[in-house]
Amino acid sequence: MPKNWKVPLIIIVIMFAVLAASFILPGRQGNKVLAPAFTLPVLDGGQVSLASLKGQVVVLNFWATWCPYCVAEMEELDAAAGRLADRGLKVLAINIMQRETEAGIRAFLGNKEHNYLVLLDHDSRVARSYGVGGIPTTFIIDRQGQIRRVKQGPLGPGELDNLVKDLL
Numbered sequence: 001m002p003k004n005w006k007v008p009l010i011i012i013v014i015m016f017a018v019l020a021a022s023f024i025l026p027g028r029q030g031n032k033v034l035a036p037a038f039t040l041p042v043l044d045g046g047q048v049s050l051a052s053l054k055g056q057v058v059v060l061n062f063w064a065t066w067c068p069y070c071v072a073e074m075e076e077l078d079a080a081a082g083r084l085a086d087r088g089l090k091v092l093a094i095n096i097m098q099r100e101t102e103a104g105i106r107a108f109l110g111n112k113e114h115n116y117l118v119l120l121d122h123d124s125r126v127a128r129s130y131g132v133g134g135i136p137t138t139f140i141i142d143r144q145g146q147i148r149r150v151k152q153g154p155l156g157p158g159e160l161d162n163l164v165k166d167l168l
Contacts, residue, residue, distance in 0.1 A: 032146040035060075035139070036129040040094065043105060043118040048092065050145070057167045058141040059091045059160065062121075062132045065108040066099060070136045073154040080160040081115035087168040088143070091116035096124045096135060142167050 035058075039049040050058065061077055063070035074093075081091035093116045095105055105118065121127055130139060133152075140149040140163050149163050 032142075032148065035141045035145055035147050036126070038126045038129065040119040040121055040126060043095075043102065043109075043120060048117060048119060050141070053090050054145050055143050056088050056090045057143060057164055059089065059164070060130070060139040060141065061091065061093050061116075061155075062096055062127050062130070062135050062137045063093055064096050064098060064100060064135055065105060067135050069154040073136055076155050076157055076160065078115050080155075084161065084164065084168065085115060089164060089168060092119050093117065094119045094121050094126060096127050096132070097122045098124060138163075140164055140167065 035050060037050055039047050041047050059077075059081075061073075063074075065071070077091060077093065081089065093114075095118060097120055102120065105120075109118065124132075130137075136152075136154055138151040138155060138160075139147055140151075142148045148167060151159070151163060
């Protein structure tokens, strides 16, 4: 057997693991799966629990300031959050806190008011409980607390509106 057999074998094992995960992670096939509960600190003070938002359509957007795709979608996320708030939409931008500080996040966001809450996932525990493998990743949770959609990658113009329109 050639000396370099380990590298292709490892690649094949990783490919099968990713394929298997795509079938078992919550919400990946449009299944209605109860969203994992959490309580996280808000950047501006206080805490938010997912349970306290039951009855609203909740958007969880996992992001970081160093992620160019996350930065690209922030304006769209903010605009949609403002546009759809009166219809029962709550947007939570959950910073995964990898290579981040609260001061850095505040500096990134500036003094502008936002239509979403910025939550701090200090140890990425919540991101792991949702099976987030890359950012940005957005979860749409219905009024009953079930994951209805998962969007991996940045949101395009008007895309969030389309993802939630039948849930509002």
